[in-house]
Amino acid sequence: MNSFGTLFVKELVEAWRDKKLVWLPVVMCILAILQPISLYYMPQIMNKAGNLPPGTEIKIPVPTGEEVLAGTLSQFGVLGIAIVVLSVMGSIAAERNSGVLSLIMVRRVSPLQYIGSKWAAQAVMLLASFAASYLLACYYTALLFNQVAWTRILASLGIYSLWILFAMTITLGAGTLLRKSGGIAGISLAFIAALSLCSSLFPRFMKWSPSNAQSQAAKLLTEGAGSASLPVMLVSAAVLIAVIFFAAVACFKRYETYS
Amino acid sequence: MEMSMLWPIIVPLVGLELVLMIVALVSLVKEENPNGPKWLWALVIIFVSIFGPVAYFAFGKRQERDRR
Numbered sequence: 001m002n003s004f005g006t007l008f009v010k011e012l013v014e015a016w017r018d019k020k021l022v023w024l025p026v027v028m029c030i031l032a033i034l035q036p037i038s039l040y041y042m043p044q045i046m047n048k049a050g051n052l053p054p055g056t057e058i059k060i061p062v063p064t065g066e067e068v069l070a071g072t073l074s075q076f077g078v079l080g081i082a083i084v085v086l087s088v089m090g091s092i093a094a095e096r097n098s099g100v101l102s103l104i105m106v107r108r109v110s111p112l113q114y115i116g117s118k119w120a121a122q123a124v125m126l127l128a129s130f131a132a133s134y135l136l137a138c139y140y141t142a143l144l145f146n147q148v149a150w151t152r153i154l155a156s157l158g159i160y161s162l163w164i165l166f167a168m169t170i171t172l173g174a175g176t177l178l179r180k181s182g183g184i185a186g187i188s189l190a191f192i193a194a195l196s197l198c199s200s201l202f203p204r205f206m207k208w209s210p211s212n213a214q215s216q217a218a219k220l221l222t223e224g225a226g227s228a229s230l231p232v233m234l235v236s237a238a239v240l241i242a243v244i245f246f247a248a249v250a251c252f253k254r255y256e257t258y259s
Numbered sequence: 260m261e262m263s264m265l266w267p268i269i270v271p272l273v274g275l276e277l278v279l280m281i282v283a284l285v286s287l288v289k290e291e292n293p294n295g296p297k298w299l300w301a302l303v304i305i306f307v308s309i310f311g312p313v314a315y316f317a318f319g320k321r322q323e324r325d326r327r
Contacts, residue, residue, distance in 0.1 A: 019286050019316065020316065022278075022279075022282050023282060023312060026279045026282075027313055029275055031309075034272070037268060037272065040268075083313065086313065086317040087317070089317075090317075143267075143268075144268070
């Protein structure tokens with residue numbers, strides 16, 4: 001096996017030891033199924049917790065399955081991304097601070113292989129957890145509301161995965177710049193939040209922004225087709241992920257020698 | 260709302276939360292050098308649902324052990 005494969009397997013083994021392979025999917029699944037469940041019970045919750053005078057009638061229109069899934073995705077946009085950042089932030093910094101990194105780098109491992117193996121292993125874990133939790137949410141939605149068409153589910157899953165990959169790449173990139181995992185998480189969350197804010201403030205100029213993946217995925221679910229800027233967004237997200245990835249590799253060359 | 264609908268919906272959710280809590284607690288017991296007092300982490304894991312265990316996994320392990 002070449003060193004990329006070895007590092008990739010090592011990354012997964014380590015995730016198992018840290019129990020990340022357990023908590024990441026479990027947390028994502030909880031987040032994903034909370035939305036359909038809480039929407040389903042919303043009338044009861046309002047009745048129980050609302051302190052409303054007796055006799056008040058609340059009529060909430062029952063959302064469609066598509067709307068429920070779109071709500072699940074927007075729930076992911078806030079908490080899910082925070083969890084992505086938390087799970088990726090330490091991956092380089094911890095190895096560097098414990099000295100494992102220098103042990104790895106004295107072998108013939110290029111920065112590209114090292115960062116690439118990290119990226120691939122984290123991507124596999126995050127996307128698998130996300131897909132599992134999303135499918136679980138779909139199952140609940142079908143159970144409690146109505147079945148959503150598979151093409152819509154898969155399309156929104158694919159587009160949303162791009163946003164998760166983007167957030168992950170940002171965090172990995174920040175990991176090559178800073179030493180402390182808290183700082184890494186802060187920088188990446190700030191960057192992601194700024195990008196989302198800009199694209200909601202200036203939608204005309206930010207059509208390319210990868211954060212639009214969220215609204216595009218929701219649109220695909222509810223209307224069956226994304227808006228016109230979807231191809232632009234897909235291309236720019238892919239390009240940005242690649243650019244950040246190679247910038248991270250370049251930064252890492254310096255980072256690794258810095259002591 | 261029929262009660263028969265309630266169980267298949269709520270049980271998996273509670274089950275997942277329990278799995279998360281137990282995995283976090285087992286990992287905490289085994290951890291030799293947690294980042295902060297163990298009893299405090301145990302309280303956080305048990306009483307802060309979902310985010311307690313996540314916070315422990317993200318910050319509770321001393322990842323920066325050898326920092327000077």
